[in-house]
Every structure is written in structure tokens, then in C-alpha cells.
Amino acid sequence: MRKMYLLGIAISLSSPSGWAQTPPSALPPKDVFVADLLKQMTVDEKIGQLRLISIAPDMPRELIRKEIAAGRIGGTFNSISRAENRPMQDAAMRSRLKIPMFFAYDVIHGHRTIFPISLALASSWDMDAIALSGRVSAKEASADSIDLTFAPMVDIARDPRWGRTSEGFGEDTYLVSRIAKVMVDAYQGTSPALPGNIMASVKHFALYGAVEGGRDYNTVDMSLTRMYQDYLPPYRAAIDAGAGGVMVALNSINGIPATSNMWLMQDLLRKDWGFKGVAISDHGAIIELIKHGVAKDNREAAKLAIKAGIDMSMNDKAYGEELPGLLKSGEVPQSDVDNAVREVLGAKYDMGLFADPYVRIGKAEDDPAELTGESRLHRAEARDVARRSLVLLKNQAQTLPLNKQAHIALVGPLAKAPIDMMGSWAANGQPAQSVTVFDGLRSALGEQGQLTYARGANITDDQKVVDYLNFLNFDAPEVTNDTRPAQVMIDEAVKAAKQADVVVAVVGESRGMSHESSSRTELDIPASQRALIDALKTTGKPLVLVLMNGRPLTIDTQQQQADAVLETWFSGTEGGNAIADVLFGDYNPSGKLPITFPRSVGQIPTYYNHLSIGRPFTPGKPGNYTSQYFDAPNTPLYPFGYGLSYTNFSLSDVKLSSKTLAPGATLTASVTLKNTGQRDGETVVQLYLRDVAASMSRPVKSLKNFEKVMLKAGEQKEVQFILSEDDLKFYNADLKYVAEPGEFDVQIGLDSENVQQNSFQLL
Ligand code: BGC
Numbered sequence: 001m002r003k004m005y006l007l008g009i010a011i012s013l014s015s016p017s018g019w020a021q022t023p024p025s026a027l028p029p030k031d032v033f034v035a036d037l038l039k040q041m042t043v044d045e046k047i048g049q050l051r052l053i054s055i056a057p058d059m060p061r062e063l064i065r066k067e068i069a070a071g072r073i074g075g076t077f078n079s080i081s082r083a084e085n086r087p088m089q090d091a092a093m094r095s096r097l098k099i100p101m102f103f104a105y106d107v108i109h110g111h112r113t114i115f116p117i118s119l120a121l122a123s124s125w126d127m128d129a130i131a132l133s134g135r136v137s138a139k140e141a142s143a144d145s146i147d148l149t150f151a152p153m154v155d156i157a158r159d160p161r162w163g164r165t166s167e168g169f170g171e172d173t174y175l176v177s178r179i180a181k182v183m184v185d186a187y188q189g190t191s192p193a194l195p196g197n198i199m200a201s202v203k204h205f206a207l208y209g210a211v212e213g214g215r216d217y218n219t220v221d222m223s224l225t226r227m228y229q230d231y232l233p234p235y236r237a238a239i240d241a242g243a244g245g246v247m248v249a250l251n252s253i254n255g256i257p258a259t260s261n262m263w264l265m266q267d268l269l270r271k272d273w274g275f276k277g278v279a280i281s282d283h284g285a286i287i288e289l290i291k292h293g294v295a296k297d298n299r300e301a302a303k304l305a306i307k308a309g310i311d312m313s314m315n316d317k318a319y320g321e322e323l324p325g326l327l328k329s330g331e332v333p334q335s336d337v338d339n340a341v342r343e344v345l346g347a348k349y350d351m352g353l354f355a356d357p358y359v360r361i362g363k364a365e366d367d368p369a370e371l372t373g374e375s376r377l378h379r380a381e382a383r384d385v386a387r388r389s390l391v392l393l394k395n396q397a398q399t400l401p402l403n404k405q406a407h408i409a410l411v412g413p414l415a416k417a418p419i420d421m422m423g424s425w426a427a428n429g430q431p432a433q434s435v436t437v438f439d440g441l442r443s444a445l446g447e448q449g450q451l452t453y454a455r456g457a458n459i460t461d462d463q464k465v466v467d468y469l470n471f472l473n474f475d476a477p478e479v480t481n482d483t484r485p486a487q488v489m490i491d492e493a494v495k496a497a498k499q500a501d502v503v504v505a506v507v508g509e510s511r512g513m514s515h516e517s518s519s520r521t522e523l524d525i526p527a528s529q530r531a532l533i534d535a536l537k538t539t540g541k542p543l544v545l546v547l548m549n550g551r552p553l554t555i556d557t558q559q560q561q562a563d564a565v566l567e568t569w570f571s572g573t574e575g576g577n578a579i580a581d582v583l584f585g586d587y588n589p590s591g592k593l594p595i596t597f598p599r600s601v602g603q604i605p606t607y608y609n610h611l612s613i614g615r616p617f618t619p620g621k622p623g624n625y626t627s628q629y630f631d632a633p634n635t636p637l638y639p640f641g642y643g644l645s646y647t648n649f650s651l652s653d654v655k656l657s658s659k660t661l662a663p664g665a666t667l668t669a670s671v672t673l674k675n676t677g678q679r680d681g682e683t684v685v686q687l688y689l690r691d692v693a694a695s696m697s698r699p700v701k702s703l704k705n706f707e708k709v710m711l712k713a714g715e716q717k718e719v720q721f722i723l724s725e726d727d728l729k730f731y732n733a734d735l736k737y738v739a740e741p742g743e744f745d746v747q748i749g750l751d752s753e754n755v756q757q758n759s760f761q762l763l
Helices: 030-040 043-049 061-069 082-094 118-124 127-143 163-167 173-188 224-231 233-240 262-272 298-308 318-329 334-350 379-388 418-422 437-445 463-469 486-499 527-537 556-561 575-583
Strands: 003-006 009-012 051-054 075-077 102-105 199-205 245-248 278-280 391-395 407-411 450-454 502-508 543-548 564-567 649-651 666-675 681-691 702-711 716-724 742-749 755-762
Touching: 030 334, 043 051, 043 318, 043 334, 061 082, 118 127, 118 163, 118 173, 118 379, 127 173, 127 379, 173 199, 173 224, 173 233, 173 702, 199 233, 199 278, 224 233, 262 298, 278 334, 298 318, 298 334, 318 334, 379 575, 407 437, 407 486, 437 450, 437 502, 437 575, 450 486, 486 527, 502 527, 527 543, 527 556, 543 556, 543 575, 564 575, 649 681, 666 681, 666 702, 666 742, 666 755, 681 716, 702 716
Parallel strands: 051 075, 075 102, 199 245, 245 278, 407 450, 407 502, 502 543, 543 564
Antiparallel strands: 003 009, 391 564, 649 666, 666 716, 681 702, 681 742, 742 755
């Protein structure tokens, strides 16, 4: 066997990769290894490493492999199997320095098995369930040779007009930060170098969820205190958890695009937060600096981005074409490019690719016989996580759970919607493998009861909207309308309803309505479906609304018409089974809203933790000259943290171990939670704090802790939360993270509105 020495490491040339047989421990430490490699690289090879290329199905593979072998591509995304990626890695192993490629993908809420959308995962408030979804996703993606995911997406969203609200974990800084860490840990495991784990690249840095008016890609203008207090902590939490990558946002921040923002990328991310990983631009974001109006051409755009510290250019033209000239002219110093290359190589080292470029690709003989095979799915996990994410919003007169002996009329355009069930960003999810609500009810009933189905309405009859939703899907349009007249469909549904004991209407949005580039000015259920609900109401039959949607909708009228409302979001491959579990009471719902439901678009923003103001609106005592709308109620339709169960819970008063808290000490707040109903069930006990008088106006309440508690019928439990000075800290006007002495209210409840209160003094 011939051996050569490269970078001081013995490499077996008989292996396909050269490095493939080098165990990780044999590599020198990362800094030494990367510095050595960097010294050997030509300028072109360096620039090549900064290019992340999207692999479309129709791209000429031969050409891509040539480019890779010439050292002109650092990584790809959207190629999603070992068989596809192996030849590309082989090409990299033919390149002069054999620097491995990495393969990335948007694994957002599942890879082959699709879990509920992120907003739904957050609704579970169940960190174990959320972690399980991340672990399964990492395992499945890794088994398909994916090294890095563009996730978690932790943009705080307080304006549900924004379609990407569905992709994040809601409106609350604390909850989203907790989940950010859980997700990074789940993806990366003990190390992103190991097979079965993948590297996390947190996005979209920063503040993308605050785009003006909820219009995607728009401007963000925000005070520094709000940024530090409310919007930045989730990214920070992901980075502190060790996320290897950061994806940079498409928006500008106070006039400066994130992609060219020196303060954001250098001062905050690198210097203050000490981020050591790779910073990746969003898709085409570098040349978008021209349209942002901060660069006159591609050359200037590339210069601004590399100077800001964008290491990799996604779907690159700018870096490949412009950096050679910029380096030659001295406009960009070599050190800027070297810094970027160092981060890319460092990330590859951390992904375990220098130790074994085939760590996730494996051997051809071990490739799965059938990529989309049933045996590759994790259905039990998906079903369990999905049912934990469902939120019961209304249940009048115990309409739910349904009786399995009943005659059920199942209606609505989303009752048999396998594509929509997966939600947007469904990675490799196969519609044919997703369980619809119809499938779920059918299999739960078996031989019992009776199930009659009628579509009842199209998702929307607005052809312009249908065309928009199908814009990118020419081959197989996602939204296909039934061509029968609307009234014919409604009549059929009404007939089915009249013959049934109970009506279950599955209504809401198609998945494309809650997606990137899917902002809405209205958040109503589309008109065609509202007409269906109106007609069903006239039958007088008990009406259960099963909502499928990726953002809060304005459903005040429909929730009044309904006897029960179950929010199911888009619940993934096993959604239909999970929904059936809850509808029939085989699982007692325990989800809580991670985002406020407004009554109308005019109320937006409606987030619960707004700052105290001088003339607050006081429910129950409305008066002139207080902050309110006079033409509609001021409270939200459903508050943050809200969700019912089939049992009832009561909470005692809040007991505090002391009325004072000294710096460095702790204080215990406790309540007794009792299951006062007839069924075992779980709920989320939520602790909120209010800083009564501080150097700045502080939120009326902020979530600081929570615990999901399971209690048998009749059982009670004392739930304790330990508070320390850290829980009281905030960013003051000088951006110092401080706790100020004075009074604090402790509010504990089963949602953010109905709370028990006590107070203490920070000394
Ligand atoms: C999105 C990112 C995504 C990227 C790659 C962009 O359009 O904004 O969130 O990771 O595409 O698919």
C-alpha cells in the first residue's frame, strides 16, 4: 500500500478518499490543521471554498463534478442522498488538496419523517418531544449524507401576516431561546463530527421575524434595547449551545442589510458573542445588496459581504466572479478571504469530514434499497410528538372527545390533504406517506361508527391566489380545485352533516399560504371555507373545527359558530393519526399557544409581553383616554400560553419562600396544581415576572420558566420554581444586563392572562 504524507498525516492512497481511514484522533488540533492546510492553498482554491452551490435536479452533474475536482466549490445544498453526493465527494477527493465537500439541506421539522411545523413543536412546550423531533431528523438526514442543516429558525415572530411565522417557534423570547438550545443539542448530539449527528446553522441572523408589516424580505427598524431584550437572545442561545453555523438574514437592520452589516457580523456576533463557526449568506443575498441600494454592482456587493464576515456565499456568483479581482487590486485584503476560508475549513473539521469525508455517505453497498422506503420512517415518534403539539381552543359542552360509535360527517378541503399535512419546508417528506385526517379517523374507527366524507369547499376559490400558490410547482400543482360549483359542494356537505351526529370540519390554509414569500393582509379562513362553515352551522349539528394553518388566524366568528376548535397547525407525516388520537380522547390534549391569536388584523401586533404604558387599557373598566381601540375588544382572541384539556386544573395562590431576594441568593415560588376533572391529563404551569418600577418601562409580564406536568384525575402536585437575580435581569438603556432592586410581581398561570400573583423585593 502506497502512503504519502500530507500535513504530517499518514494517508492511505488506496482508500477512495485518502483521509477516509484517518481516525479523528489522528488529526492535529483544529487550529493547527486548518492553518497548515490554508498555507498550501492557492487563491482560487480558497475562493472555491467560499462557494455553496444549490444542486437543482436538472443541473449537469458532470460539470459540477468538474468544478468540484478543480477546487471551485466548497459545499452544496439540496442534493439529498448518498448516491447523489458520493460522486461529488469522490470529485473532491480528486482535487489537488482533497478538501472534502459538505452537503447541506433545509431540515427544518423532519427529513424523511415529517414532524409538526416548528410553530406546532413550540405549542407542545415539551422539550423532550421537541428534542426527539430534532434527534430523529438528524439521524435521518445524516443517513442520507447531509452534514449540515439550515436550522433551527429562531426568528421571533409577532406579526402573523408574515408567512414564515410557521417556520419559527413563536413570539416569546424565553420559550424560543429554550427551544433553540434544545434543537442545537438535538441536531449536533455530543459532536457534529459523528455520524448520526449534523451541524446546526441557526437562522436568520438577525431579526428577520420583525420585517415591516409582516411583508417578507422587508426592512427592520428597531431600538437596540428591544433587539437585545427580545429578538437577539434566541440566536445567542443557539450559539451558546454550540451551533456550528449561522445563516445571515435577508433583511436590513436600521438601514444596513445584515449581509453587509459590520456591527452585526463583527462586533456583535464575533466579538461580543465569541462565535467561532461559519457564517453563511442566505440565498443570493450578496448580490441583493445591489437592490438594497448599498452596492453599485456585484463587485462592490462581494467586497461589502466579505468585509462584514460572510464566510460562504449561498448560490454564489459574487464571490467566485469578483473576489479574484478584488484581491488582485488590493480592495479586499488576503486576510479577509483567509479568515472566511478558515471558518469554512473549521466547520468541515467540526463536521468530521477531514477525519472521514465519507462519514455520512458511507459505502455504496450500504445505501438504502429504497430511499423513501417505509422502513426508513419514524412513525411512532412523529405521532407522539404531533399529538403533543395540538391545542384545544374551545370545547363547549364536552363536544370532544368524540364517541367512536357516532356517525361523523368529515368535511372540508383539508380533510384529505396529504401535501398540506406536511407543512412547508417538508424536506424529503413524501405526501403519499402522510396520514390525512380522513385516514386517521378511518383507522381509529375501524369497524365502529360511521364516517361520511364530503369536501364541502375548495381551500380558496380565488384563482389569483391559487395561481400564486402554484407558481413554483408547474409539474404537480399543490393546490388543485374541485371544479364543481361551490354551492354543489356545500349542499353535499350539508346533506352529510344532516345525516350525522357530529360534524368535523377541517379548514384553514394550504401549506403554501404559510411559507416563505407568503405574507397575507388578512388572516381570515378563506371565503369559500367560511361559507361552508356558515352552511354547516345551519344544520344545528355539533360542529368541531379542526384548524390546519401555519400562523394565528382571525377566527372570532368561526369559533363562535363552532362547539369545539382544535388547532392542529400542520402536523406532519403522522398528523391524521395524532389528530384522531385527540378527537377520540385516546390522547388528552396538552398543547399551549406559543403565539397570540388576534381578533383582527387591525390589532396586530398583539404579543402578550408589551411594555407598560402610561394609560393602559383596563379590561372590565374601559374608559376614554386609555390605550385601546373603541371599535372592537382590546383583548386577543386567545392569549399566549392558552390551551384547554379534557380535564380541568386548578391552581392555588402563589407561595413565596421569602418576600425578599438578596443578590446571589434564591427564592422559591410555588403553587399547587390540581387535576379537578375526571381524566388524567397534562398542562403547562407558566411563571411570569413583572419588574414593577425600573429605570426603563418593562413588560407587563415576561415568561421566565414553565413546567409541563402530568396529573392523574384528582391528583395534585406542588410545582416549584427557583428564582435568582439572573431571572430579573434586563438590558437597560446603556445595554448593560442588570437586575435593579425593587418590587417584582410573580404571576403563575396556565396561560398568560389568567394568573395568580404575589410579589417580592429584590434587595
Ligand atoms: C431561505 C432560507 C433557506 C435557503 C436555502 C432561502 O430562500 O430564506 O431559510 O435556508 O433559502 O433553501
